[in-house]
Amino acid sequence: MILERGVSLSKLTTIGTGGPASMLARPRSLDELGEALRHAAIEELDIVVVGLGSNLLVADEGVEALVIHLDGELATVDVRPPGLAAGGGATNAVCLHRARDAGLGGFEFACAIPGTVGGGVKMNAGAYGRDWSDIVARALVATADGADWVTLDQLALSYRRSALGPGAVVAGVELRLEPRPREEIKATVSELIAQRKATQPTNKRTFGSVFKNAPGELGAGRLLELCGLKGHRIGGAVISPMHANFIENADGATSSDCVALMVEARRRAHEQFGVVLEREVAFVGDLELP
Numbered sequence: 001m002i003l004e005r006g007v008s009l010s011k012l013t014t015i016g017t018g019g020p021a022s023m024l025a026r027p028r029s030l031d032e033l034g035e036a037l038r039h040a041a042i043e044e045l046d047i048v049v050v051g052l053g054s055n056l057l058v059a060d061e062g063v064e065a066l067v068i069h070l071d072g073e074l075a076t077v078d079v080r081p082p083g084l085a086a087g088g089g090a091t092n093a094v095c096l097h098r099a100r101d102a103g104l105g106g107f108e109f110a111c112a113i114p115g116t117v118g119g120g121v122k123m124n125a126g127a128y129g130r131d132w133s134d135i136v137a138r139a140l141v142a143t144a145d146g147a148d149w150v151t152l153d154q155l156a157l158s159y160r161r162s163a164l165g166p167g168a169v170v171a172g173v174e175l176r177l178e179p180r181p182r183e184e185i186k187a188t189v190s191e192l193i194a195q196r197k198a199t200q201p202t203n204k205r206t207f208g209s210v211f212k213n214a215p216g217e218l219g220a221g222r223l224l225e226l227c228g229l230k231g232h233r234i235g236g237a238v239i240s241p242m243h244a245n246f247i248e249n250a251d252g253a254t255s256s257d258c259v260a261l262m263v264e265a266r267r268r269a270h271e272q273f274g275v276v277l278e279r280e281v282a283f284v285g286d287l288e289l290p
């Protein structure tokens with residue numbers, strides 16, 4: 001397997017910021033993934049998995065780690081009624097198409113979540129009152145010591161959290177779905193996508209939700225809107241004028257610009273509402289919210 005050096009991770013993230021990975025592997029099979037993980041263990045390199053990079057902010061200086069991006073067999077989808085067997089690197093979009101064509105429902109909620117199935121497990125991604133914990137049967141998790149199937153209970157999925165540690169790679173996932181007519185699936189998806197387009201900046205470069213919703217009635221977006229932050233700009237990054245819990249790469253943004261906006265948003269939310277916002281976006285490299 002080829003190990004690439006110095007590849008800019010801005011090409012692998014939806015926000016389009018961030019510096020290079022000291023090493024990048026794109027394993028195409030479980031064997032190649034094992035090889036990459038063992039190599040990292042021998043070289044004492046941290047592991048960072050990048051799926052579709054749709055909830056990631058990478059430091060502008062890059063990251064000293066072996067970055068893993070699943071490809072080939074590890075990004076395929078098979079229909080196994082009443083569900084799907086997907087590689088951890090399979091995109092949600094492909095899973096949804098395969099499920100719809102097979103007349104399998106239950107994955108519609110993910111139609112506007114632009115990630116991979118493995119990233120969905122790690123983040124317990126969700127929308128419209130459902131999340132990965134409703135559909136995962138089990139996941140194949142690889143570490144430098146080998147690969148094992150892990151049950152839903154062991155994954156301990158909760159609001160945008162899982163029990164997976166930093167060196168654990170979701171190589172495969174079995175999803176439990178249920179028979180549903182294709183036309184119904186199509187109709188639900190169209191409705192949810194229209195809803196998204198009306199409320200979120202789906203046509204801009206973002207990394208999805210910046211902060212988790214804090215307990216209470218106000219979602220993070222509404223809270224930041226009430227702080228007057230819509231349209232607030234630092235460098236090339238701007239708090240979305242459409243939805244205040246999104247940061248857009250308006251014009252040559254850096255990750256530092258995004259972090260500076262996050263710091264300002266947290267300061268104002270705390271000052272005006274006494275709320276300490278917890279970030280949802282995953283940080284890669286030397287990034288910190290003071």
Ligand SMILES: Cc1cc2nc3c(=O)[nH]c(=O)nc-3n(C[C@H](O)[C@H](O)[C@H](O)COP(=O)(O)OP(=O)(O)OC[C@H]3O[C@@H](n4cnc5c(N)ncnc54)[C@H](O)[C@@H]3O)c2cc1C
Nearest residue numbers: 051052053054055088115116118119120125126170208282
């Ligand atoms: C426009 C937009 C809308 C969004 N809407 C939603 C939404 O409604 N709900 C929601 O929950 N999220 C949403 N997101 C965020 C994001 O799409 C989800 O968190 C998604 O599940 C991340 O998947 P990914 O493959 O892109 O992971 P990445 O962003 O690449 O990585 C996220 C985290 O998962 C880890 N990871 C990725 N793949 C694996 C793997 N195979 N094994 C182990 N760890 C892995 C990474 O190391 C990182 O810690 C949105 C993002 C955008 C840009």
